[in-house]
């Protein structure tokens with residue numbers, strides 16, 4: 155008997171269609187033939203079986219943040235899990251069972267009620283499943299590691315036989331290879347995650363800082379920050395934002411799991427070597443620190459291009475000058491280069507122990523720009539692509555959660571030497587390559 159779609163189904167022509175299809179990145183919009191908002195696990199099983207029986211292209215979606223819109227598809231089926239978003243906390247074991255459609259805001263806010271935290275990204279609207287499957291970096295990374303380092307169990311709907319779908323439970327002991335692949339192998343490659351179980355950490359007050367300098371100080375601030383941020387106390391994770399020259403601001407933000415007094419000591423090198431125009435420090439309950447880091451207006455859909463890389467060694471003066479030159483000739487005010495310090499607990503896990511490859515990088519570096527009119531797209535995209543290319547001699551790879559279709563050798567960039575094992579897992583779990591998109595992991599015979 156043919157499988158029926160179940161859940162909340164939105165079709166072209168429905169009043170809800172435009173909102174239902176739109177992702178955060180409005181560039182190159184896509185028009186699915188149907189979007190199914192799954193309400194429970196069986197809706198996910200039905201959706202996968204339905205797509206396979208009908209031979210429909212399909213994509214899996216959570217928080218809609220894919221830079222390249224890998225979670226939507228023209229004329230096909232979008233399997234959206236955002237309405238499956240329960241978060242259940244087991245206080246004695248300090249673990250949390252999270253339905254895969256939850257966003258980070260729901261996860262952080264629920265855990266905070268119990269004085270717990272999952273180290274994850276900063277923006278509340280990012281989907282927990284997409285983030286975790288690619289790694290998950292944020293302001294607790296240097297102290298506790300990546301989000302994927304906290305995974306205990308994953309429930310996943312996978313292809314079965316010629317047309318069917320099945321559900322598997324994946325842990326370090328059971329389907330060990332799939333579990334390994336879920337820790338950094340990227341979303342949408344192997345199956346549809348319906349639930350994730352994480353270990354969490356007790357958390358209370360944290361200390362945060364914001365320091366701002368003039369654009370002209372870029373080179374010396376950069377040198378100081380990169381020589382300090384990946385090596386300072388592991389309880390301190392920080393970022394450095396370089397903005398278009400027109401904005402006249404270089405900004406470092408950071409979070410320290412400790413006292414304000416100790417934080418003042420720790421940030422001294424940053425301030426002493428480069429006189430800032432503004433320094434702010436605060437001690438806050440952990441859940442309030444997000445107000446410090448996030449734009450209060452939230453994340454609105456826009457046209458954007460983003461890409462990234464990792465710095466394994468300090469960027470030499472030549473590389474810093476390149477970034478400065480690009481920001482002096484930015485396409486608009488939004489253009490920025492953003493870096494986050496790694497090291498600490500991120501680098502304590504071996505490169506081969508999880509699919510997340512870039513364990514030894516000192517920083518993650520992201521190139522961003524956004525625009526408002528279609529005619530500006532070309533210039534903005536070229537700016538990001540050229541900037542990444544010119545930084546290549548000083549950087550390596552890219553974070554799979556910052557995918558970029560202009561990267562030709564993306565398997566090496568995202569996965570390095572882990573790509574081979576990822577293909578083995580793919581061949582075992584999805585030999586017919588049912589889960590496929592422009593940069594999906596191919597099984598061996600493809």
Ligand SMILES: Cc1cc2nc3c(=O)[nH]c(=O)nc-3n(C[C@H](O)[C@H](O)[C@H](O)COP(=O)(O)OP(=O)(O)OC[C@H]3O[C@@H](n4cnc5c(N)ncnc54)[C@H](O)[C@@H]3O)c2cc1C
Pocket residue numbers: 177178213214215216217218219220221223224225235254255274275276277279280281282283284285287288289290291292340341342343345346347348453555556
């Ligand atoms: C504004 C913004 C802020 C960000 N901040 C951070 C940050 O602080 N730290 C960080 O590490 N990253 C960050 N990212 C990157 C983010 O981790 C990735 O964009 C991630 O893939 C988003 O997942 P999503 O569910 O929101 O997006 P979606 O577009 O819904 O999905 C992204 C990918 O994951 C797949 N996927 C989604 N759900 C599932 C599922 N249930 N099962 C299998 N595959 C699934 C999709 O098919 C797609 O390939 C940010 C991105 C943006 C746009």
